[in-house]
Amino acid sequence: MLADLEELVTCESYSADHAAVARSARVVADQGSRLLGGARPRLLDIAGVTHVQWTFGTPRVLLLGHHDTVWPVGSLRTHPWSVEDGIARGPGVFDMKAGLVQMFHALAGLPSLDGVCVLVTGDEEVGSDTSRALVEDVARGCAATLVLEPSAPGGALKTSRKGVSLYDITVHGRAAHSGLEPEKGVNAATELAHQILALDGLAAAVAADTGPGTTVTPTVMSAGTAANTVPALARVDVDVRVPTAAAQDAVDRLLRSLSPRLPDARLRIGGGPNRPPLDPAASRELFALAQRTAGELGLGPLSRAAVGGASDGNYTAGAGCPTLDGLGAVGDGAHADHEHVVVATMPERARLLARLVGALR
Incomplete structure (x- = not known):
């Protein structure tokens, strides 16, 4: 598994670099x-x-992941692949290349992949x-989606994720010389x-109307063209996270x-x-199954x-498919300098996934 993880991590895959x-x-x-037995x-x-898809028979279970990362090509020079004291490091190792390795090894142990x-996908980050319609279309025909995104702290599975809305606000003003006639701008x-x-x-x-949990965060901002000119244009990107569909609608309206x-x-609001x-x-019954399965395998309570944070699991749940997320790597530091995976947990998570797939097919 470590050799396979090294192969994926050392092939950098920054989302914005389509060739990578x-x-x-x-x-x-x-x-x-x-x-997977030679299946192409x-x-x-x-x-x-570029997205990668295997289909075996008529699918009932969707195993979902992504191979793109937030790390620009060249990040291996500053964040090299390494394994030391049971910890694997490297760009994208936790989010989510270890999850892909665990998934492949889990499926390799099954007697059949039918169903x-x-x-x-290549653009989740x-x-x-480009992949949303594909994800939703496959999910609508399945009885369950298992998402190989990394776990929450301590190996917790992710049974609820906030929704995401992304806005850009552009302000159009009027330029003028800031020293001679600023009042004309x-x-x-x-x-x-x-x-x-x-x-x-x-x-x-929004909280007063729909309950707590909504965040509205201005992020990237820009304005102006010169130090002696009244800015005629300014813009800001806004990241919104919501716990419910009602909150998402309320934010959009406001x-x-x-x-x-x-x-x-x-x-102009975009x-x-x-x-x-x-x-x-969407996760309740699948989490109960995972709890029972972990107990049978002697893996301890989940x-x-x-x-x-959101994932493509938001889309599968939104399409009406029961979805359990966070079945991937155990570790920490997604998108951060300390990104890492606890190596000893990789075969354990693979065994859990294999047993879940077998039960759901």
Whole structure:
């Protein structure tokens, strides 16, 4: 398993580098084929992004993962692959290449793969724009989706995820010389500041209406073109996380009702809901099955967690397919310098997954 993990981690697969993602897809395809009895997958190029899919018979169980990472090509120079004191490190090792290795080894131990679909997408980290329809279409025909995203702290499975909405707010003002005649301009940066303060109260308004748990976070901002010019244009990206579909709708309604504070300023609101929430009800029966299975295997009690991060499991649950997430690696540090996997847990998680797939087919 460690040799296979090294093979995947050392093939860098930054989401924005489609050539790197294509190379990674071929490595994933070759590794999977070797472990799945020589079965070759479909390599699906959708708008330049490469996804990998195996289908065995009529699928009842979808095993879902991604092979793209947030780490730019060249990150191996500063975050090299290593295994020391039972800890594996490297870019993407936790999120989520160890999960892919565990999945392939789990399936390799089954006497038959009939009824299984394996889908490894190439753009999950950037919103799954090219793979969402594929994920949802497969999920609608299945009785269960098992997601190989990394576990929550302590190995907990993820039985609830917040939904995600992504917005961009653009302010149009009017340029003017900031020394000679600033009064003739409409300062887009000032208007943007008003809008950011308005966003600060939006989450509280949603909480009063739909309950707690919503966050509205301004992230990337820009304004202006020169130090001596009143900014004519400013923009901000906004990351929204919601616990329920009602909260997602409420945020969308309130955010689109924002209006300019400065005379002659104009707003353009772009974006919208990206991933629906993964409701706990979508995971309840599958988690109970996983608990029983872990007990039978002597793996100890399983815990569960609700998390703010989203995955493609949000899409499968939204499509009506029961979904259990976080079945991948045990470790920590997704997207961070300390990203790592606890090696000893990899075969344990593979055994758990194999038994779950066998029970669900």
